[in-house]
Amino acid sequence: MNRRSFVQTLGAGAVGLSAFESTTLFARGLAQAPAAASVPLAPSLTNLIRIGSNENPYGPAPSAIQAVTMASPGANRYPGPLTQKLVTTIADKHKVPVEQVLLSGGSGDILAAVVTAFTGKTKALVTGLPSYEAPVRTAKDVGAPLKEIPLTSELRLDLPKMTAAAAGAGLVYICNPNNPTATAVSASAVTATIEAVVTASPATYILVDEAYFEYSDLPGFDTAVPLVAKYPNVIVARTFSKIHGMAGMRVGYAIAQPKTLEAIRAFHSNSGLSSMSLAAATASLEDKAHMAEQAVMNREVRAMTVAAFEKAGYTVAPSDANFIFVDIKRDTRRFADSCRKAGVAVGRAFPPLTNYARISIGTKAEMEKAIPVFMQVLGAPPNATAYFHTMDDLPTELT
Numbered sequence: 429m430n431r432r433s434f435v436q437t438l439g440a441g442a443v444g445l446s447a448f449e450s451t452t453l454f455a456r457g458l459a460q461a462p463a464a465a466s467v468p469l470a471p472s473l474t475n476l477i478r479i480g481s482n483e484n485p486y487g488p489a490p491s492a493i494q495a496v497t498m499a500s501p502g503a504n505r506y507p508g509p510l511t512q513k514l515v516t517t518i519a520d521k522h523k524v525p526v527e528q529v530l531l532s533g534g535s536g537d538i539l540a541a542v543v544t545a546f547t548g549k550t551k552a553l554v555t556g557l558p559s560y561e562a563p564v565r566t567a568k569d570v571g572a573p574l575k576e577i578p579l580t581s582e583l584r585l586d587l588p589k590m591t592a593a594a595a596g597a598g599l600v601y602i603c604n605p606n607n608p609t610a611t612a613v614s615a616s617a618v619t620a621t622i623e624a625v626v627t628a629s630p631a632t633y634i635l636v637d638e639a640y641f642e643y644s645d646l647p648g649f650d651t652a653v654p655l656v657a658k659y660p661n662v663i664v665a666r667t668f669s670k671i672h673g674m675a676g677m678r679v680g681y682a683i684a685q686p687k688t689l690e691a692i693r694a695f696h697s698n699s700g701l702s703s704m705s706l707a708a709a710t711a712s713l714e715d716k717a718h719m720a721e722q723a724v725m726n727r728e729v730r731a732m733t734v735a736a737f738e739k740a741g742y743t744v745a746p747s748d749a750n751f752i753f754v755d756i757k758r759d760t761r762r763f764a765d766s767c768r769k770a771g772v773a774v775g776r777a778f779p780p781l782t783n784y785a786r787i788s789i790g791t792k793a794e795m796e797k798a799i800p801v802f803m804q805v806l807g808a809p810p811n812a813t814a815y816f817h818t819m820d821d822l823p824t825e826l827t
C-alpha cells in the first residue's frame with residue numbers, strides 16, 4: 429500500500445497494515461486523523477513501492493498531523509512563538525541551552541553550511557567511503573581536498589584511520605549510523621575519535637550526523653551531544669525526515685556552541701520554517717510513545733527483510749537504521765533497474781561498493797510485495813520465496 433492510499437483508507441480502516449501496525453496506529457487515534465487533500469499523485473508514483481530514499485513509510489505521527497491542522501488557521505501570523513517553542517523543546521530534550529540550537533529547513537542545509545564554513549582549498553574534508561555523499565558534493569563546490577577513508581571489513585566507519593587523516597583537515601564527517609551502509613559505531617568510539625582529533629589537530633571541526641539515531645540498537649550507541657559542552661569543534665546534526673516521518677516538512681537542526689553556530693550561520697540559508705512544520709516537529713518530539721513504536725515496527729520489518737536475503741544466501745551489513753545494505757553479488761544498477769520495472773524503487777549504486785543494494789524498510793505489506801521481486805530479480809532458488817508469496821500471488825503491477 430502506498431502512502432497516499434494509506435492516508436485515504438484512514439477513515440475506513442488501515443487495509444494493508446499488519447495487525448501490529450493497525451493496532452498500534454489505531455490505538456493512537458490515527459483513524460480519526462483529518463482526511464488528506466485530494467491532490468492526485470502521478471500514476472507512476474501511486475503504484476511504485478518507494479524504498480529508495482530511506483523515508484519513513486508510515487508518515488508523520490497523528491499528533492504531528494493534528495498540530496499541522498491546529499497551526500494552519502494561524503498561518504497569517506509570522507511563526508516567532510512556534511519557532512521559540514520548537515527551539516525550547518529541542519534544548520530540553522538534549523539538555524542544552526537554547527543558544528546551542530540552530531533550526532534548519534532539513535539537516536541537509538546544516539551539512540552544507542558546516543562544510544562550507546570549515547573546509548576550504550587547504551582544509552580537507554575527512555569522511556568515510558562510502559558515506560553520505562552530500563558533504564562531499566559541498567566540499568567539491570568549495571574546492572576542498574577530500575580524504576575519503578574506506579570502511580572496515582564490517583562496513584563501519586574506520587574511526588582510527590579517519591583520526592589519522594584528520595591532522596590539518598578542516599572537518600571530519602562522522603555519519604552515525606552511516607548512510608548507505610546502515611552500520612553504527614559506539615559512543616565511546618566517537619568520543620575517543622573526537623578527543624584524539626581535537627588534541628592532535630585543534631583547528632579541525634567534527635560533524636556528527638545522527639539522522640538515523642533513533643533506529644540504532646547497537647550496544648553502547650549514544651548521541652555525541654554531551655560532547656558539545658566541552659568541545660567548540662563539535663557539531664551534531666539531527667533531522668525530522670526519518671523516524672519522525674516528516675521529510676516533506678523539511679525540519680532539521682544543529683547542536684553546537686554559540687560561536688560555532690555563528691560561523692555556520694554565515695553560510696546557512698537561515699530561511700525560517702513554516703508554522704505548520706514547527707508545530708508538527710514540536711508535537712512529534714513530545715510524542716515519545718509514537719517514536720518508540722516507529723523503531724519497533726522498523727525493527728520487525730527489517731528483521732523479516734534481512735532473513736529473506738540471508739535465507740537466499742546474501743550477506744547483509746548489520747543494520748542500525750531504517751534501511752539495509754545487501755551484498756547482492758552483482759552490479760546494483762542493473763538490479764535497481766529491474767526492480768524499478770517491477771514496481772519497486774531501491775537505492776542507487778554507492779561506489780566503490782557497487783555490488784551492494786541499499787534497500788529502505790517500507791511497511792510490512794510493502795516488503796511482502798518487494799521481497800519476492802528481489803528474489804525473482806536475483807534469480808534465487810524457489811525456496812527463498814517460500815517465506816512470503818509465490819510469484820503468482822503478486823499484484824499485476826509487480827509482475
Ligand SMILES: Cc1ncc(COP(=O)(O)O)c(C=O)c1O
Pocket residue numbers: 481482533534535536537560603607637639640666667668669675679680
Ligand atoms: C545521513 C543523512 N544526513 C542528512 C540527510 C538529509 O536529511 P534532510 O535534509 O531531509 O533533513 C540525509 C537524508 O537522507 C541522510 O541520509
